[in-house]
Amino acid sequence: MPAESPRVRDLAEQDLLDRIFPHLPVGSRTLVPPGDDAAVVAAADGRVVITCDVLVEDVHFRRAWSTGTAVGRRAAMQNLADVAAMGARPTALVVGLVVPGDTPVSWVEGLAQGLGDACRPLDVGVVGGDLSSGPVLVVSVTAHGDLEGRPPVRRTGTRPGDVLALAGRCGWSGAGWALLAAGREDVDADLVEAYRVPEPPVAAGPAAARAGATAMLDVSDGLLRDGRRMARASGVTLALDAPARVLADDVRRLRPAAEALGVAVEDWLLAGGEDHGLLATFPPDVALPPGFRPVGSVRERGDELVLVDGAPPRPGSVGWDHFGA
Structure with a gap:
């Protein structure tokens, strides 16, 4: 031995x-x-x-x-x-x-x-x-x-009319955690590894700053919760387009695991944190830097901080919080 x-x-x-x-x-x-x-x-x-x-x-x-x-x-x-x-x-x-x-x-x-x-x-x-x-x-x-001579990109700078964009994976870590918790890591070893070791798009952050991003944050606690933080800081509403369409690649990747566990893919997309992607906003006339995909838009502040396909998020889908609600 x-x-x-x-x-x-x-x-x-x-x-x-x-x-x-x-x-x-x-x-x-x-x-x-x-x-x-x-x-x-x-x-x-x-x-x-x-x-x-x-x-x-x-x-x-x-x-x-x-x-x-x-x-x-x-x-x-x-x-x-x-x-x-x-x-x-x-x-x-x-x-x-x-x-x-x-x-x-x-x-x-x-x-x-x-x-x-x-x-x-x-x-x-x-x-x-x-x-x-x-x-x-x-x-x-x-x-x-x-910062290499650039101003910091904060959460407070997004404006109505900006494009909402995401770099990196969405929902993979949440799916991996769910597979581990269910003892089903055999379903998709790559998703499990995405939970164990996230791969944030680190180079996309400086690239977004150079391209003129108006606001940005790390998606650590889920797209909805972190989106609300940005919307609250900037005094706007973030309108996320239909996840099945704007996050179609992630949906296809996650669907077999969701079916194996009997859960909705959208739960991982919206509330599954720890992928550490970058959520950013850009002026509408700016070409998105490599790695970013458009996922929605920024509106004047309304009743909701974040909308999903034009409607308020359903209850219970807001993401991770260390201390409860």
Whole structure:
């Protein structure tokens, strides 16, 4: 039998760090890498985009469902998507990790490898963080980005008459979660992987900013919930066209899994979060940048923040919320 991986409690902190650091990319913007009290990252623009997300075991991931590598990639990707949603280029991550003592060292090394796998192709450095013991696994990632001379693309700038557009997948992660929860991952392994490791269109964020996007956000909690956030911030109504038509490619991809579980595809399209696509608005005379597809329009503020095919969304379809309603 192969030897069992040592546990975190079997190693000194420096020994564990020595296992982690070789997996982490430096990035071309990193001037002082890990090893000192703090890293130094170049910020030629003079402004830094900063965001933070936390993943808690059995809230955001389950070790029974995901390897350390998958959790590391997911933790990186959802933060990189937030930076991209501001129209910025991601440059660096800082990672805080709380690890129970009985965690296999191989799982922690896998987490570091996943962070590196996500960041290296995008020239993003993982430049430091903190490590602590604790009763439950927690991964906290802070991402930094460079606006490269452009104004940030906020949620507040959309105007009536703008085109509503989406880049990235829609509903795939929600479908993958549902398959895992039902014990039916055999139905579609690719959808399950889309839940474990989302693939946000990171490059589409700066491209949208260059094209003149008036507003943008990362779709982390579902198209309806995040669409409402944009509509509320801008004081408008977002009119989403018929999902079966404007999201036809996703509908075709999701239908077999929906039929296997006896659920409506539209539930995943509208409320299935964690695909980390980018929802953006553009002036009507602007050509959409590659990767974006038109999905609706922006109207003067009405009774509803979001309309679906001209009607209010049905109750119960609003998406994920950590604290309930």
